[in-house]
Amino acid sequence: MTLLSPQRERGLMARMFVGPTVGMTIRRSLFFFMLFLAVVAPWLDDFAHVLPFPIYDPLRPDPFNPVSPPTAEHWFGTDTLGLDVFTRVLMATRVDFTLALIGVALGGGLGCLAGAWAAYRRGWVDMVALRIVEVLQSFPVLLLGLAMFAAFGSLEIFGPVDHGMAVLVLSISMVNFPLYLRQVRSVLLPLTEAEFVQAAKCAGLGAWGIVWHHFIPNARGQILALFPLTCAYAIQIIAGLSFIGLGIEPPNPEWGSMIKAGATLIVQGHWWVSVFPGAFIVLSVYSLTGFSARSETLVGPGGTSA
Amino acid sequence: MNSGQANGALLSLSGVEVTINTLSGPVHPLQGVDLDVYPGETVGLVGESGSGKSMTLRAILRLMPPGGAITGGSVKWQDRSVLGLDTDELQAYRGSDVAMIYQNPVSALDPMLSVERQIVDAFKANRATSDGVAEEFARDALRDLEFGNPDVILNRYPHQLSGGMAQRVNIALALACGPSLILADEPTTGLDMTTQIRVLDLLEQQVHARNAALLFISHDLRAVSRVARNIGIMYAGQVVEFGPRERILTDPSHPYARALLECMDLRTGERPRSIPGLVPRMTEEYELCAFRDRCPSRMAACDEEPLPVHKLGRRRRLLCHLGPHHG
Amino acid sequence: MAKSPILEVRNLFKTYRVRRSIGLVETVKAAQDISFAVERGRTLGIVGESGSGKSTVARCLLGLTPLTEGEVLLDGNQLGALGVRKMRSHRRMMQMVFQMPQASFDPTRTVRSSVAEPLRRLRSDMSRTQQDERLAEVLTAVSLGEELWDRKPRALSGGQLQRAAIARALAPDPELLVLDEPTSSLDLSVRGEILSLLQRLQEEFHVAFVLISHDLEAVRVCADDVIVMYLGQVVEEGTAAQVFGSPAHPYTQALIAASKFETDSFELGPKGETDPTAGCRLMPRCPLAEEACSAEQDLVPSATDGRMVRCWKVS
Numbered sequence: 041m042t043l044l045s046p047q048r049e050r051g052l053m054a055r056m057f058v059g060p061t062v063g064m065t066i067r068r069s070l071f072f073f074m075l076f077l078a079v080v081a082p083w084l085d086d087f088a089h090v091l092p093f094p095i096y097d098p099l100r101p102d103p104f105n106p107v108s109p110p111t112a113e114h115w116f117g118t119d120t121l122g123l124d125v126f127t128r129v130l131m132a133t134r135v136d137f138t139l140a141l142i143g144v145a146l147g148g149g150l151g152c153l154a155g156a157w158a159a160y161r162r163g164w165v166d167m168v169a170l171r172i173v174e175v176l177q178s179f180p181v182l183l184l185g186l187a188m189f190a191a192f193g194s195l196e197i198f199g200p201v202d203h204g205m206a207v208l209v210l211s212i213s214m215v216n217f218p219l220y221l222r223q224v225r226s227v228l229l230p231l232t233e234a235e236f237v238q239a240a241k242c243a244g245l246g247a248w249g250i251v252w253h254h255f256i257p258n259a260r261g262q263i264l265a266l267f268p269l270t271c272a273y274a275i276q277i278i279a280g281l282s283f284i285g286l287g288i289e290p291p292n293p294e295w296g297s298m299i300k301a302g303a304t305l306i307v308q309g310h311w312w313v314s315v316f317p318g319a320f321i322v323l324s325v326y327s328l329t330g331f332s333a334r335s336e337t338l339v340g341p342g343g344t345s346a
Numbered sequence: 347m348n349s350g351q352a353n354g355a356l357l358s359l360s361g362v363e364v365t366i367n368t369l370s371g372p373v374h375p376l377q378g379v380d381l382d383v384y385p386g387e388t389v390g391l392v393g394e395s396g397s398g399k400s401m402t403l404r405a406i407l408r409l410m411p412p413g414g415a416i417t418g419g420s421v422k423w424q425d426r427s428v429l430g431l432d433t434d435e436l437q438a439y440r441g442s443d444v445a446m447i448y449q450n451p452v453s454a455l456d457p458m459l460s461v462e463r464q465i466v467d468a469f470k471a472n473r474a475t476s477d478g479v480a481e482e483f484a485r486d487a488l489r490d491l492e493f494g495n496p497d498v499i500l501n502r503y504p505h506q507l508s509g510g511m512a513q514r515v516n517i518a519l520a521l522a523c524g525p526s527l528i529l530a531d532e533p534t535t536g537l538d539m540t541t542q543i544r545v546l547d548l549l550e551q552q553v554h555a556r557n558a559a560l561l562f563i564s565h566d567l568r569a570v571s572r573v574a575r576n577i578g579i580m581y582a583g584q585v586v587e588f589g590p591r592e593r594i595l596t597d598p599s600h601p602y603a604r605a606l607l608e609c610m611d612l613r614t615g616e617r618p619r620s621i622p623g624l625v626p627r628m629t630e631e632y633e634l635c636a637f638r639d640r641c642p643s644r645m646a647a648c649d650e651e652p653l654p655v656h657k658l659g660r661r662r663r664l665l666c667h668l669g670p671h672h673g
Numbered sequence: 674m675a676k677s678p679i680l681e682v683r684n685l686f687k688t689y690r691v692r693r694s695i696g697l698v699e700t701v702k703a704a705q706d707i708s709f710a711v712e713r714g715r716t717l718g719i720v721g722e723s724g725s726g727k728s729t730v731a732r733c734l735l736g737l738t739p740l741t742e743g744e745v746l747l748d749g750n751q752l753g754a755l756g757v758r759k760m761r762s763h764r765r766m767m768q769m770v771f772q773m774p775q776a777s778f779d780p781t782r783t784v785r786s787s788v789a790e791p792l793r794r795l796r797s798d799m800s801r802t803q804q805d806e807r808l809a810e811v812l813t814a815v816s817l818g819e820e821l822w823d824r825k826p827r828a829l830s831g832g833q834l835q836r837a838a839i840a841r842a843l844a845p846d847p848e849l850l851v852l853d854e855p856t857s858s859l860d861l862s863v864r865g866e867i868l869s870l871l872q873r874l875q876e877e878f879h880v881a882f883v884l885i886s887h888d889l890e891a892v893r894v895c896a897d898d899v900i901v902m903y904l905g906q907v908v909e910e911g912t913a914a915q916v917f918g919s920p921a922h923p924y925t926q927a928l929i930a931a932s933k934f935e936t937d938s939f940e941l942g943p944k945g946e947t948d949p950t951a952g953c954r955l956m957p958r959c960p961l962a963e964e965a966c967s968a969e970q971d972l973v974p975s976a977t978d979g980r981m982v983r984c985w986k987v988s
Binding site: 394395538539540541542543565566567568569571572605606609610612613614616617618619620621622624625 | 722723830831860861862863864865866867868869872887889890891893894913927928931932934941
């Protein structure tokens with residue numbers, strides 16, 4: 041049976057975001073709302089007079105109003121220093137999203153290339169790649185982060201870049217590199233003997249030409265499915281590392297360190313300091329994983345492109 | 347359309363339609379298939395890819411692909427509707443009445459089980475007997491299929507068999523169920539020419555020896571004509587011509603069948619022939635003749651009236667405005 | 674045009690090492706002492722069943738797999754002895770069409786970009802505009818409708834894709850096309866279309882073909898010369914008229930009989946469990962076999978018409 045499907049490729053990107061149900065579409069548009077917040081966060085202060093919500097300086101304490109419950113002036117309340125939780129949660133969106141994205145893109149990108157290269161070359165290249173993957177994956181994620189901070193903690197090698205952030209990004213990359221390598225390699229392994237790869241060899245393409253022009257595009261679907269999922273994990277890792285005091289240091293706004301700051305207050309009934317940043321982590325992870333499920337149905341077997 | 351009732355047919359398909367709902371909309375691979383198979387008879391179906399011949403077998407077994415359903419017509423097994431069988435009855439029908447031989451002989455066998463285990467399991471699934479009887483059957487069946495040393499083969503695993511050997515084991519497996527009808531889906535397509543003929547002959551021989559009927563489908567008219575007494579030509583989800591082998595091979599009436607015969611016949615010094623145009627897309631339901639765009643004998647009636655069914659004698663049927671060919 | 678043959682293969686050997694289980698490595702002789710030549714603008718057919726080594730020969734020709742021993746001379750230059758740049762210019766001269774049209778196109782790219790690939794890589798001497806003109810020329814030459822050029826491979830039928838594959842191979846203006854079972858996976862109604870297209874293109878572009886197929890009918894109508902292979906060896910070679918008109922080797926006779934479904938005329942025995950590695954490889958299956966066949970057979974010219982047959986009973 042040949043079931044010739046018409047050109048369905050074009051709408052792929054649009055259909056990543058819309059459908060199949062209203063609920064799923066809302067779930068994914070939540071991500072765009074948060075992404076929008078992350079992008080505009082630094083300029084919110086400039087437009088404070090036109091915004092429908094009260095905004096403050098995320099780093100200036102208000103000693104006269106500590107641990108205030110949510111009010112009309114402080115939507116999410118204030119912490120022990122009197123810092124506005126609402127403003128800080130918004131600012132933290134920017135920090136967490138950016139670090140997660142850079143870390144995943146860096147580690148994932150290198151992982152894809154390495155995975156494609158291992159699948160193409162096989163033999164000892166493949167074996168070395170797999171051993172590296174195994175070593176990296178045998179570390180618990182937080183331990184890997186700790187090790188990174190221990191290794192780079194005292195080195196001033198990142199120049200003007202914030203030291204904690206740089207090490208966080210590196211840790212995220214280290215976690216993602218093996219994930220992408222494995223996934224891309226397993227998808228491409230059966231393609232090494234495919235006739236179109238041989239045709240490309242006849243067309244004069246070298247190893248890198250084939251990896252770049254044929255292998256990576258053919259793993260596109262799987263990469264697309266993995267990306268939002270790993271970004272969600274990355275956000276959790278960043279928050280986790282910051283929670284144990286690594287990476288972003290207070291008073292800089294970051295979800296994990298904010299949860300930590302409010303942890304002792306929760307037992308006294310001052311829930312808002314921890315709960316709001318926690319809720320944002322949940323929301324961002326939830327909206328991101330929605331993309332993964334969607335891209336799996338769209339680009340997986342039986343989907344539009346496989 | 348067809349008088350499938352009480353005519354003594356083992357299997358009778360009449361106006362069978364199948365619709366598959368895919369992401370890109372409905373597809374109609376079968377658009378009114380009429381076919382009778384009588385006890386002990388060998389019938390061949392010839393068609394190109396997309397003609398619906400594999401789907402016909404799936405409809406007979408009620409094995410629909412995801413999103414697919416039989417949306418019209420009837421499938422009757424000895425005057426009982428197959429479409430009305432419940433799960434248990436269906437399982438019994440698939441196992442002991444109708445058995446299937448697949449195109450890829452090696453992957454049709456379970457890679458983890460020995461040849462003996464598979465034949466014994468199939469044999470026992472339909473009968474209450476001991477392992478000893480089943481093993482005896484397996485040995486005899488392999489000997490009938492010209493394995494010089496059955497005991498060696500019985501202890502082998504599928505990956506230790508060549509394509510031709512694996513397909514002969516599949517034939518033994520199908521026979522183990524003791525079916526009245528064997529369906530064969532391109533069973534020799536992947537085999538070498540010299541092996542192919544041998545497997546075809548063994549299949550025909552064993553089917554006859556056990557008084558079973560055979561429904562054999564292939565894209566290769568030569569393979570079909572080697573085993574089948576009656577041949578149907580499929581195009582766009584319909585059997586457009588059906589008749590005795592000699593007639594179909596020498597003087598078919600449907601323009602598509604005639605064109606196919608010409609394509610088979612390559613002559614030195616002449617340009618090889620082909621059928622111009624494309625196989626129709628099965629996303630459409632055809633009211634009129636689906637072949638008319640490629641047909642060299644297209645007439646006014648082809649564009650206006652639905653296809654007439656010419657019944658010529660007891661078994662010959664033709665779906666074409668031209669009517670039977672005389673010449 | 675009494676030039677050297679475009680392709681000459683001398684004593685090609687190819688041995689694979691296959692790991693059967695831990696510690697047990699078997700060597701498979703996929704091609705043994707294969708020699709042939711292809712003249713410009715002519716067609717050499719290679720026929721044989723699966724496992725005969727005909728596809729191995731094709732892959733060796735194109736450098737897709739290294740040869741174990743022997744020489745492949747393209748236009749008088751030995752392949753393998755060439756540097757990278759020289760190799761590229763020879764890639765241009767020899768292109769391949771694969772068996773499965775759907776598998777030979779990258780599913781993520783349009784037909785146009787796949788067909789353009791060898792052109793862009795191998796014809797850097799042409800400007801981008803010249804390349805685009807050439808692209809349109811070959812796609813039109815194979816009569817592929819313009820509306821299909823920017824579609825993905827899965828939107829095309831097998832026949833259409835195979836025509837695109839032929840266009841891709843022709844694009845860099847090669848002297849030789851290796852066609853590996855170009856019609857085997859296609860429907861019968863399309864086979865003739867591809868074969869007659871190949872015949873037309875050969876006249877139009879004066880390109881030589883190596884046509885590898887188990888479809889003897891296709892080889893009979895297209896080839897000028899024919900090689901028959903069995904278990905890695907050439908068992909018969911001659912002109913198409915000789916080989917198909919009066920086949921000499923028992924294996925050739927059996928193949929031709931089988932392809933016509935006329936087994937009564939000449940039938941081989943069943944394939945054995947293990948293939949012989951010395952003497953006549955066909956011996957266990959051959960109805961004419963005698964004791965003397967277990968000695969090594971040479972490819973010897975037949976006395977009457979100059980063709981080569983590896984069988985002492987007929988030569």
